[in-house]
Amino acid sequence: MTSSTVRTAKPPRTLRPFGVYALHGLATWQDKLIALDYVRGYLLQIDPLNDNTIVLNPHHVERFESATGLAVWEQTIWFTKENSVYYCDTETFLPRLFVTLPYAADGVGVWNSTVYVTCQKLGYVLVYERNTSRKITQFALPGVGEANLTIRDEELWLCDRIEQTVYCLDRATGELQFSVLTPFDNPTGLTFATDPASQQSTLYVAYAGEEAYIRDNPNEDPSHELTFRDRTFIHPLSVHYNKQERYALSNGYLIEMSYLEELLPLDAVDLEDLEWRIALPAETDRQKVCQVDAIGLPFTEELKDGQRVAVFKFASLKANERHIFGWKAVLEVRGIKYQLNFDDTYRAPELSPEFQARYLVDDDELAMDKPVIQQAARDAIGTETNVLRKILKIRNFVYDRLSYGIKPHIDTPDVVLERGIGSCGEYVGLLLALARLNGIACRTVGRYKCPPFAERQNVPLEPDFNHVWLEFYVPGFGWLPMESNPDDIVEGGPYPTRFFMGLPWYHAEIGKGITFESLRSKGIPLSDLLDISVGDLAINHIRFTILGELE
Incomplete structure (x- = not known):
């Protein structure tokens, strides 16, 4: 199997810088991460070991407000703001204009004498000569949203905010090598960082958006109200590209899922020799079934068109009977993107x-x-x-x-x-x-x-x-x-x-191409005997528990 893998030496860790609102752009400088706070105009240095946060441009924050893309080459910092690309030194942080585009410049990356700029409105990665600001060529953007970028050797890596996707392109030709889904929405920056101690490379991705929450407002009655707050953080992106099988996996989680039925019929129904079938989770390229257990009542297992099904059997089921029955499964789930x-x-x-x-x-x-x-x-x-x-x-x-x-x-x-x-x-x-x-x-x-x-x-x-x-x-x-x-x-x-051709980590694949739940009485489909459905007989209960992130 041919594969290209980006791994972390330790279990992934979410970085939550202090006092920030919306991180846009991400880069590496002096063994630390640096990022832009789009709202405040802060150029931030972030320690990946403890989240310690330092404002590098305390006297020039207004010049960096609304900045999105960020890159570092040697002792020069590059960033995008509105339609323009700027650069500054690491002593004064005074921006100087590099180039202006007809539309918003989203992301920037620098490698030796070449500058790469993404522009969603134009639909291209624009390539410039660093010393002269002369445009050399352009590559088509692979997604439809605003994209940020970073460079590693001969690879150009982009993250698309709408697509929730990271793309790996050939830096010379712009040809897509592979892509992976991010585990969170709204990716706004990415960079590779190397741990000085272990020399392990980690691909970090920044995210920025809003989340709804319930606020306790003592000035109102009732005091609870729905509102929104900023949500921004940095998280390692795990990437495994299986070139032979033509798919790429990203961050995964160990989850416990349970599905059960609470027998509570709407009408009085007596049933004899009842078989109640419920499909079980499937084994796929992105989902592994670690364990399955019965809940409430035991079941036998059968295969239907290659899919696992739990069969609960009742010799007789009276109208006044009450049961809880179902299954609980422990699953490994990951994001997947097929590369056809x-x-x-x-x-x-x-x-x-x-x-x-x-x-x-x-x-x-x-x-x-x-x-x-x-x-x-x-x-x-x-x-x-x-x-x-x-x-x-x-x-x-x-x-x-x-x-x-x-x-x-x-x-x-x-x-x-x-x-x-x-x-x-x-x-x-x-x-x-x-x-x-x-x-x-x-x-x-x-x-x-x-x-x-x-x-x-x-x-x-x-x-x-x-x-x-x-x-x-x-x-x-x-x-x-x-x-x-x-x-x-x-x-x-x-x-x-x-x-x-892709699924995020949070999908549970159950019963491919077969009926999820069915009932038979004396070997005959219940729908052929009575004008009732599963929902007329029972109430289902579904629960997930995320047990941890997979290494």
């Missing part, structure tokens, strides 16, 4: 007859026989023939026509398309219908997301909703994930591709 590109799928093999018969059919009320859906399937891809381009065009077509909204039940894709608003399940239904009509095998995946608060460890966390997404199949490679609606965040696009 359009050229890789240009001559993809034909889909096998077995996959055509199984994954190109309407097996879940997908309205694939409706003229409006068939026309949408044609409009979505136009004349495209490349399987990877086709599925991306279908995703963007759906995003153009739907907005996200929670619904009490799942409508068929034709109704959803006409309404223009859909839940995650309705996004999935429309995506499945359009993809299958265009010859792309796909299946539903879910079922829950851990609340993405990695710092809240060893406390119970409960998701507000269930969640589904899908996987599509590329012949000759395999199944690839694609989120349902979370990338639909920009009206009319361009849409990020962070969760196209």
Whole structure:
């Protein structure tokens, strides 16, 4: 296996500098980290051992206000502010103009005689000669958001705020080598730092945003109110690129997930010889199942299409019986990003007859026989023939026509398309219908997301909703994930591709392509015997606990 790995000598540690509001830009200088406080204009020196924070420019903070990008070369500090790139020495910190762009300059990096500047509005990394300010060339930015950058030898590393992604590019050509998802949103700077003692290199990423919290206001009655506060910190990014298997993993967490049913029927129902099946977590490239235990009642385990399922058996179930039963699993979960590109799928093999018969059919009320859906399937891809381009065009077509909204039940894709608003399940239904009509095998995946608060460890966390997404199949490679609606965040696009062929660490993969939960009485599906559903018989309880970050 060929791989490129960035590791830390010690378990990852979050750095929380003192007295800062929003960190933008990150660099290394004299075995310390330096960063910009976008709000205050502080140029900060941060000790990674103890978070000690020093303002380096106490007399010139106004000149650094609203600065974003940051770099250090020898004894010169470079930064971006509004449309311009500046540099200053480390004695006076008096900025001097290097170059001005027609649009905002986001990030800057310097290597020998070359200066690299990112500009989201232009969509390029601009390359300049350091001594003359002459533009040499430009590379296309790989993402859609504001990007910061740093340089390591022949590699150009960028972090995209909207994409929640770090990209590794070839410094000479701008060619993308690989990309990884960041474990937190809003990355605003990155740098490599070497521990003087161990000589281990760590890739640090800065994050800045806001978080909601409940404030106790004694001047109001009731005193509790919802408000927001700044949230900024620095965290090591773990990167493992598996070149042979074509994916890259990032930070992972050990989590405990439990799913249980509380038997509490709405109507009096007596059932005989009942089998209650609940899917179990799956083993994948990004998710490892360490342990599974029963909760409340024992279960047997069976395989359904290669997926593990817990089977709870009741000889008889009376209307007045009450039980709690389910499973608890310990999982290792990581962020993953698959590294396929359009050229890789240009001559993809034909889909096998077995996959055509199984994954190109309407097996879940997908309205694939409706003229409006068939026309949408044609409009979505136009004349495209490349399987990877086709599925991306279908995703963007759906995003153009739907907005996200929670619904009490799942409508068929034709109704959803006409309404223009859909839940995650309705996004999935429309995506499945359009993809299958265009010859792309796909299946539903879910079922829950851990609340993405990695710092809240060893406390119970409960998701507000269930969640589904899908996987599509590329012949000759395999199944690839694609989120349902979370990338639909920009009206009319361009849409990020962070969760196209990628998943963050907080997704729990359960029951790929199979029903998550089903009941049989005397061997017959319960829905064929009675007009009741699982929700009529029981209340589910889902809980996550983040046990720690994986080394």
